[in-house]
Amino acid sequence: MTEPLLALAGVHTHIGQYHILQGVDFAVPRGGLTMLLGRNGAGKTTCLRTIMGLWRASRGSVRYDGRDVTQLGTPELARLGIAYVPENMGIFAGLTVRENLVLAARERRLDDARLDWIFGFFPALRTFFSGFAGNLSGGQKQMLAIARAIVEPRALLLVDEPTKGLAPAIVASLIEAFRELKRTDTTILVVEQNFHFARSLGDSVAVMDSGRIVHAGAMAAFAADEPLQTRLLGLSLEAHQ
Amino acid sequence: MTAPAASAPAAAAAPAAPALAGRRIDWIPLALVVALAAAALPLTGSGPTWLTLTVAGLAMGMMIFIMASGLTLVFGLMDVMNFAHGAFITVGAYAAASILIALKGSMQEASVAANLAAMVPAALAAIALAGALGWFFERVVIRPVYGDHLKQILVTMGGLIVCEQLIHVVWGPDIIPLPRPASFTGAITLGDAAIERYRLLAVAVGLAVFAGMWLVLNRTRLGLLIRAGVENTEMVESLGYRIRRLFVGVFVAGSGLAGLGGVMWAMYQESVNAQMGMQVMVVIFIVIIIGGLGSVGGCFVGALLVGLLANYTGYVAPKLALGSNILLMVLVLLWRPRGLYPVGKG
Numbered sequence: 001m002t003e004p005l006l007a008l009a010g011v012h013t014h015i016g017q018y019h020i021l022q023g024v025d026f027a028v029p030r031g032g033l034t035m036l037l038g039r040n041g042a043g044k045t046t047c048l049r050t051i052m053g054l055w056r057a058s059r060g061s062v063r064y065d066g067r068d069v070t071q072l073g074t075p076e077l078a079r080l081g082i083a084y085v086p087e088n089m090g091i092f093a094g095l096t097v098r099e100n101l102v103l104a105a106r107e108r109r110l111d112d113a114r115l116d117w118i119f120g121f122f123p124a125l126r127t128f129f130s131g132f133a134g135n136l137s138g139g140q141k142q143m144l145a146i147a148r149a150i151v152e153p154r155a156l157l158l159v160d161e162p163t164k165g166l167a168p169a170i171v172a173s174l175i176e177a178f179r180e181l182k183r184t185d186t187t188i189l190v191v192e193q194n195f196h197f198a199r200s201l202g203d204s205v206a207v208m209d210s211g212r213i214v215h216a217g218a219m220a221a222f223a224a225d226e227p228l229q230t231r232l233l234g235l236s237l238e239a240h241q
Numbered sequence: 242m243t244a245p246a247a248s249a250p251a252a253a254a255a256p257a258a259p260a261l262a263g264r265r266i267d268w269i270p271l272a273l274v275v276a277l278a279a280a281a282l283p284l285t286g287s288g289p290t291w292l293t294l295t296v297a298g299l300a301m302g303m304m305i306f307i308m309a310s311g312l313t314l315v316f317g318l319m320d321v322m323n324f325a326h327g328a329f330i331t332v333g334a335y336a337a338a339s340i341l342i343a344l345k346g347s348m349q350e351a352s353v354a355a356n357l358a359a360m361v362p363a364a365l366a367a368i369a370l371a372g373a374l375g376w377f378f379e380r381v382v383i384r385p386v387y388g389d390h391l392k393q394i395l396v397t398m399g400g401l402i403v404c405e406q407l408i409h410v411v412w413g414p415d416i417i418p419l420p421r422p423a424s425f426t427g428a429i430t431l432g433d434a435a436i437e438r439y440r441l442l443a444v445a446v447g448l449a450v451f452a453g454m455w456l457v458l459n460r461t462r463l464g465l466l467i468r469a470g471v472e473n474t475e476m477v478e479s480l481g482y483r484i485r486r487l488f489v490g491v492f493v494a495g496s497g498l499a500g501l502g503g504v505m506w507a508m509y510q511e512s513v514n515a516q517m518g519m520q521v522m523v524v525i526f527i528v529i530i531i532g533g534l535g536s537v538g539g540c541f542v543g544a545l546l547v548g549l550l551a552n553y554t555g556y557v558a559p560k561l562a563l564g565s566n567i568l569l570m571v572l573v574l575l576w577r578p579r580g581l582y583p584v585g586k587g
Contacts, residue, residue, distance in 0.1 A: 054475060078481035090476035092469045094584065103469055104480050108462065148480075 003066060005030045005156055005187045006051065011060035013043075013050045020046040022211035023060065028156070028204075033178065033188040035198045035219060038208035039234055044191040045087055047208065048158050051189075052084045053077045065155065079106075081155035087164065087191075089145040093134030097125055097144055100133050104148040111152070118147045121177040139170035146177065156187045163194040175200050199223045207232045270542045270581040277546060281553040289434035294552045300440035302548025303447020304509060306541050308502030309525040310454060311495015317471035317535020317584055319488045321383055322390050325397040326499055326525065327518030328404035332374050333367035333500025334507035334517060335412050338419050340366050348422045356422035367500040374404075375496020379489055401519060408515040417513045443505055450498065451541050458537060467491060471535040471584050527566045531573045533580025542581055543573075 004027035013021035020043050028034045038044050049055045051062055053074040062070045069077060078084070092100050101110055119126040122143040128136060133144055142162055149157055163171045171194065178201050181188065192198045198205070202219035215222070215232055222228065278295055285291040312326045341348055344359035382400045386392040420426075421439050428435040458464035470477045470484055478484050506521065507513045528547050532539025547566050554565040561568075573581060 052479060054479070073483075074475075074478040075481050075483045078479055084479045086476070086479070090473055090479065092472045092476070094472055095465070095469060099465055099469075102462075103465055103477075106481055 002030060004028055005065060006189070007063045008047075008051070009061050009063070011047075011050060011057045011062060013046055013055050014058045015046065015055060020211055021050060021057070024050075024208075024211070024213055026206045026213045026216050028187060028189050030187055031185055032203035033182055033190060033201050035202035035205045036189060036191045036208060037193075037195075037198060037205060037233060040193075042208040043211040044208050045160055046211075048084070048160050048189070048191055051077075052082065052158060054084075083149035083154040083157050085145045085149050085157070085159040085162065087160040089141050091133045091136075091141045091144055093132065095133055097129050097131060097133055097136070100144055100148050101151050104151045107152060114151065117180075118150065121173070121180050122147055139166050139173075142166060142170070142174065143177070146174075150181065150186070153184070154186060156189065157181070159188065159190045161191055161193060163192065163197050171197060267582065270539070273581075274542060274545050274549065277549055277553075281549070281557070284557045285553065287433075289432060290556070292431065292434040293436060294556055295549065296436045296440050296444070298549035298552035299545065300437075300443035300447075300509070300548070301551060302545040303443050303451075304502055304505045305521070305524055305528055305548060306447055306544035307450050307505060308499050308521060309528045309544060310450070310537055310540050311491070311498045312525060313529040313532060313535055313537060313540045314467065314471070314491050315488075315495050316529065318467065318474065318484070318491055319387065320390075321387070322393045323378075323383065323397050324394060324522065325378060325382070325400040325404065326496075327520075327522040328378075328401045329371040329375055329496040329499035329518070330503035330506065330521060331408060331513075331515060331518035332404065333371040333497075333503035334513045335408055335417075336370040336500065337363035337367040337504040338417050338507060338513045339412075341419060342417075348420065351423045353424045356424045360422060364501055364504050367504045368497040369500075371500025371503065372493045372497035375499075376489070376493045378496070379492045383492075405515045405519070412515075414515070419507050419511055419513050421508050421511060439509065443509065446501075446505060450501070451537075454537055463487075524566060527570050531570050531580060533577075533582040533584055535584035536580065536582040539580055539582035539584075546573075 006028040008024050008026055011021050011024040012019065022043075024043070024047055036044050036047065046055060050057050053069075053072055053076070057070055060070070061068055064077070064080060064082065069080070072080075092103070095103070098110075101115075102108075105111075124136075124140045125143055125147055128140065133141065136144060146159065146162065149159075162174055166174070175197060178188070178190075182201070190198075190201070199219065205215070205217060205219045205222045206213050207215040207222075209232065215228070281294070282288070282291050285294060308326075308330055311329075312323060315321050315323055315326075340363040341359055344363070347355045347359035350356065378400060382396050383393070386396055425439040425442050428437045429441075430436075456464075458468060466477065466482060466487055470482075470487060474484050477487075503518065507517065510517070524547060528543040529540055530543075531546065532541070532543035546569060550565050550569055551562060555562040577583065
């Protein structure tokens with residue numbers, strides 16, 4: 001069995017006086033898309049931020065591509081090939097779409113072929129390429145946030161609730177974009193509440209509750225097990241659509 | 242990675258002239274500067290007086306801008322309230338004064354070249370010493386108190402007081418007279434208006450600094466990083482950039498500019514004293530709040546408004562002069578609560 005690209009072992013994270021992650025153990029296999037599900041407040045965002053080094057694990061270890069990265073800072077993790085799309089998208093509103101993308105390109109120039117590929121599933125970004133990112137709609141901002149994360153090839157993509165607050169049509173276009181992304185060898189970890197989105201894309205799934213992983217396995221098996229969904233998430237995923 | 246070479250037809254078919262495209266400059270604050278100057282014309286009573294006051298106001302504004310621009314970036318990038326910024330202004334002024342006094346001969350010659358031969362090294366020394374002090378300050382005083390505004394205020398105020406006392410130790414407690422260079426003394430007359438030469442120099446230097454900052458911020462990758470960092474520090478780090486290094490660089494550059502502003506201000510007042518930095522800090526804070534914390538453009542417009550208003554009210558209604566800046570800040574914040582050019586912090 002090949003070593004997972006990312007593995008968390010006994011990870012604890014404190015935010016101020018709050019003990020949020022209480023021993024998280026899970027692995028993200030190379031390639032494919034892993035969904036991290038769970039109720040509100042389960043610790044999903046904290047988990048992603050801890051992986052990205054934005055909050056420091058107080059105990060436990062994070063291994064990425066065979067090395068311990070628990071103590072590395074966010075810029076170093078990014079340079080190792082991890083891209084992050086936060087829940088609030090983190091768009092630079094005062095910069096143009098182009099400038100947002102240029103900033104993410106560490107090669108210091110935008111690759112035209114790759115840009116065309118991205119515009120293929122996010123055509124609005126081509127349309128508003130020279131416009132201020134702050135003027136984009138919510139869905140377009142999410143597209144930009146994802147485009148910025150993949151403007152150059154990255155090994156691991158962390159995405160926090162990409163469908164939050166978006167209209168169904170936009171969600172459908174995001175699903176198409178992620179399908180396209182899955183054809184590359186980028187490994188993707190997505191925190192999500194929208195089950196339709198999760199089931200459409202997820203190869204594997206991990207479910208969090210109260211700061212711990214309470215289930216991990218294949219998405220197909222989890223999607224078929226309604227009682228398990230109800231027990232872990234409080235409602236069946238069908239009802240969550 | 243699968244080659245993403247196949248460009249999608251949908252992308253090619255995308256419309257090319259978007260409604261959102263293109264940079265939009267908010268001209269209203271700039272129009273406010275023009276409106277203020279226009280409104281002052283009938284109040285001052287005569288064209289020449291208005292011209293004299295306007296140039297004086299612009300010169301004052303430019304000098305305040307040079308001193309304040311670094312502080313607004315430091316706040317915008319790292320949320321640091323640095324009350325010790327005034328120390329960089331004072332130290333810059335003293336460093337320059339030492340050189341200008343040593344090169345007194347050049348300063349007294351009625352030749353622009355001879356005067357510049359003294360002023361340029363003095364300005365460079367001011368920038369270097371204030372920048373070095375800024376570097377030391379960031380490492381020793383600021384770094385332990387990131388993220389804690391109350392501690393920042395306390396330790397930077399303390400640092401300012403320590404610097405003032407150290408200046409007394411090094412340069413003595415007396416006010417040091419600093420005559421202006423011979424070529425920039427006196428006034429030129431435009432019709433009936435007398436315009437001080439030194440003020441024209443201040444306007445020219447201020448414009449050059451603004452143009453330089455604008456070019457760096459808008460035409461370089463470093464500027465792109467700074468603008469992004471002012472908006473969302475965390476995201477810049479997530480893209481792989483070490484924001485701390487960038488911040489140290491901006492802090493040192495901002496301190497150096499404060500030093501340059503200190504020299505300009507000292508020659509404007511024709512003297513140097515250890516409290517000059519602290520005295521000007523109130524106006525600097527007003528300017529960066531009016532402009533929008535983190536906005537260099539806002540700082541520029543805010544400084545011009547403050548400079549012009551101080552000069553106009555000083556002439557038209559001297560009793561109002563002291564409070565005019567506060568009144569301006571109140572009005573601007575009632576209109577735009579986050580300043581003239583708000584900068585989002587994600």
